[in-house]
Amino acid sequence: MKIKFAISVFVLALLMIGCGGKTEKKDESFTVDRKKSSEKVEQEASETSQVPASQRITLDNKGVGQIKEIALDPEINQEMATAGGELFKTNCTACHRENKRFIGPKMQGILERRSPEWVMNMILDPKLMTEEDQCAKDLLVEFNGAAMSNQNLTVEQTRSLLEFFRTL
Amino acid sequence: MKKIYYVIGGLLAATLLYIGCNQAAGTNTNGALASSAAEKVYVAPGEQDEFYAFLSGGYSGNLTVYGLPSGRMFKEIPVFSQFPTSGYGYSEETKPMLNTSFGFVPWDDSHHPDISQTNGELDGRWIFINGNNTPRIARISLETFETEEIIEIPNSAGNHSSSFITENTEYVIAGTRFSVPVPQRDMPINEYKGNFKGALSFISVAPETGRLDIKFQVLMPGFNYDLSHPGRGKSHGWHFFSTYNTEEANSLMEVNSSQNDKDFIAAINWKKIEEYVDNGGGTKMPANYAHNVYSHETHTGTSTMKKEVLTVDPNEVPGAIYFLPTPKSPHGCDVDPSGEYIIGSGKLSADLTVHSFTKMLAAIEAEKFDGEAYGIPILSFDDVMAGIVKSGGLGPLHTEFDASGNAYTTFFISSEVVKWRLGTWDVVDRKPTFYSVGHLMIPGGNSRKPFGKYVVAMNKITKDRYLPTGPEMEHSAQIYDISGEKMELIYDFPTHGEPHYAAGCPAELLAPKSKKIYRLDENKHPYGINNPSEARVERNGNEVHIYMSTIRSHFTPDNIEGVKVGDKVYFHITNHEQDFDVPHGFSIIGQNTSELLVMPGQTKTSIWEPKQVGVWPFYCTDFCSALHQEMQGYVRVSPANSNIELSWSLGE
Numbered sequence: 163m164k165i166k167f168a169i170s171v172f173v174l175a176l177l178m179i180g181c182g183g184k185t186e187k188k189d190e191s192f193t194v195d196r197k198k199s200s201e202k203v204e205q206e207a208s209e210t211s212q213v214p215a216s217q218r219i220t221l222d223n224k225g226v227g228q229i230k231e232i233a234l235d236p237e238i239n240q241e242m243a244t245a246g247g248e249l250f251k252t253n254c255t256a257c258h259r260e261n262k263r264f265i266g267p268k269m270q271g272i273l274e275r276r277s278p279e280w281v282m283n284m285i286l287d288p289k290l291m292t293e294e295d296q297c298a299k300d301l302l303v304e305f306n307g308a309a310m311s312n313q314n315l316t317v318e319q320t321r322s323l324l325e326f327f328r329t330l
Numbered sequence: 331m332k333k334i335y336y337v338i339g340g341l342l343a344a345t346l347l348y349i350g351c352n353q354a355a356g357t358n359t360n361g362a363l364a365s366s367a368a369e370k371v372y373v374a375p376g377e378q379d380e381f382y383a384f385l386s387g388g389y390s391g392n393l394t395v396y397g398l399p400s401g402r403m404f405k406e407i408p409v410f411s412q413f414p415t416s417g418y419g420y421s422e423e424t425k426p427m428l429n430t431s432f433g434f435v436p437w438d439d440s441h442h443p444d445i446s447q448t449n450g451e452l453d454g455r456w457i458f459i460n461g462n463n464t465p466r467i468a469r470i471s472l473e474t475f476e477t478e479e480i481i482e483i484p485n486s487a488g489n490h491s492s493s494f495i496t497e498n499t500e501y502v503i504a505g506t507r508f509s510v511p512v513p514q515r516d517m518p519i520n521e522y523k524g525n526f527k528g529a530l531s532f533i534s535v536a537p538e539t540g541r542l543d544i545k546f547q548v549l550m551p552g553f554n555y556d557l558s559h560p561g562r563g564k565s566h567g568w569h570f571f572s573t574y575n576t577e578e579a580n581s582l583m584e585v586n587s588s589q590n591d592k593d594f595i596a597a598i599n600w601k602k603i604e605e606y607v608d609n610g611g612g613t614k615m616p617a618n619y620a621h622n623v624y625s626h627e628t629h630t631g632t633s634t635m636k637k638e639v640l641t642v643d644p645n646e647v648p649g650a651i652y653f654l655p656t657p658k659s660p661h662g663c664d665v666d667p668s669g670e671y672i673i674g675s676g677k678l679s680a681d682l683t684v685h686s687f688t689k690m691l692a693a694i695e696a697e698k699f700d701g702e703a704y705g706i707p708i709l710s711f712d713d714v715m716a717g718i719v720k721s722g723g724l725g726p727l728h729t730e731f732d733a734s735g736n737a738y739t740t741f742f743i744s745s746e747v748v749k750w751r752l753g754t755w756d757v758v759d760r761k762p763t764f765y766s767v768g769h770l771m772i773p774g775g776n777s778r779k780p781f782g783k784y785v786v787a788m789n790k791i792t793k794d795r796y797l798p799t800g801p802e803m804e805h806s807a808q809i810y811d812i813s814g815e816k817m818e819l820i821y822d823f824p825t826h827g828e829p830h831y832a833a834g835c836p837a838e839l840l841a842p843k844s845k846k847i848y849r850l851d852e853n854k855h856p857y858g859i860n861n862p863s864e865a866r867v868e869r870n871g872n873e874v875h876i877y878m879s880t881i882r883s884h885f886t887p888d889n890i891e892g893v894k895v896g897d898k899v900y901f902h903i904t905n906h907e908q909d910f911d912v913p914h915g916f917s918i919i920g921q922n923t924s925e926l927l928v929m930p931g932q933t934k935t936s937i938w939e940p941k942q943v944g945v946w947p948f949y950c951t952d953f954c955s956a957l958h959q960e961m962q963g964y965v966r967v968s969p970a971n972s973n974i975e976l977s978w979s980l981g982e
Binding site: 251252253255256257264265306307308309311312313314315 | 847850851860861862863879881882883884886906907908909912955956957981
């Protein structure tokens, strides 16, 4: 008797689900107390620091790669920054936004967190950086394993991107 | 009792030792032999091959790229056939490449690849290959390893004595195997004799761009023009074609075209004919043939129908064409690196006939003719023959050369490769092939500069060489080390389709210039977008154009609404990656064509015609990153009469 009842409840439930599709209302079908993956990531990354990599200040770290020392002129070179802005549009916006987190970190304020050398090395050889630079490694984890693409830019193009970031 | 134990024990120990030693010795002997062959073909992980080998794909219609000596296959280059792996022949951009005067022909039978040359040496700019069935010649870039151009050959049928390249890539030469009425017309088949013609086409190659153009066609008597090779060195300016069916039979050819004791090798002085047409000679004939060109800037092929071809009647250019009698239905027609010897392989014979270019010129000079065929002088066999190779084999087909005066000929019936000396005609060595070998290839072996280290024999029958895979098996190929006096069989490998001829060259000729990406800033595709902010969806009647971009690992946009049943949806996908070896794929449920595989910086287009209302997914087919499984999107398809506006988004 109990079983029969259970089956008919089940059938009813199925019927209801079947009909329910019509409404297209957001159906909170199940809720579990889940943490956002980014929170979980922070805990994993905490071996090196409690602060998420994207918020860490690592201005002393020049990263790994061909760029060893960059001296920035106090004046922003507008021509270079404009060229960099164009490059940003074609080569970076698939994953980066100027002022909000997207696939990768936002670019606004990047030079308050990272050294110019680190930024250029990251653009020029993201694979090497994520293998050998701790901050880049942690960023890869924090950003869901979305590896940064090597866009095959020249040093000169990368330098102009850096100038563009200074204007943000 | 103890004694017995000792005796037994002693005997046992001795036996064990004996067996042990014996086995050790045996293993060593085998090991030494096996390892020397193994070492020769072993390319250790991470290391690269010494040579590229390009094997025709036969009835696959394509061209396959292998490494030597490893026999590893690197790529299948789609040429004459649709290729779902990349979308070639399915994408909107590449459909025009397969256009012909017969409409869209998505397949062919590819036979004889040949690499471009400068001064008779391989220069590695392009490789050419013929489509045998619906006569076409393709030019493939050796920077992108993609088909760049296909030209159809009018008046030809069974485009077999093709595609052979002259010493400075002046011409790609394409001859017809089957003679046909020229121009084509409705006539009784049994009136073949004297009425059909064999068109031999000389297709010029523009020195900078490689662009193909049929400069002229020589309309020869109605024989079968089987294979050909250009003269080189002293014989540069001439081209040699083997012929059979000089009987001009039109039925039961197996018997009827093997009646004559000798057929011909046709020697054509193309420089003389070129001069004739440059001075206004020849007859323009109405024709209809497709010329398809692919641009790496627009990533798009265009097809143009050409309406005229310049033909030459051999009798109008006296002194340009001669017939060299050659026994037993010659198949292969090969020219040695010096250009002096022309080797005709009478396929129904045991012997090879070698003609001398010098003797041929002398006989022409002395006007020692044995007769004529349709006005073309026939030279006397004894006046042009340099020597006969008494091979002891049966069914000679093709010959290639090394750099030290040796020739290597395949024998189909007796299944072997025979090595012999040019000049003395002595057989030096012979090795069996497995089984029934057709062509063979030595890298550079049909040029002035062969790289005589390996020969690859391509066999027609596989039988027991590999684990059986049902009635149909891939054809087998064998690699022989030819660096010593005796040839040594060092490796077997399976091939794809039925490779006929092949071409090979040193890896360093191509590897350094092999293209890695297409530059996004050079992309001139009309539907390409060079940044994601240009991604959009536009409607034009029932055509919907989606301008979409990809980068690891998302499509922009990935949610599209406002598409309706009955729409023709064009997905124009631009891959925004600029890194080596990061293609993205595109596929959508119910696609009636194929997926697209889009290289970095490239744009490709797929048409999708949704037939059912619903929300349909699309995804990337090429495992592109750790988040590849997330690379997907949805298209909402509404009823035909819906008024839902077009909209698109990513991450909103």
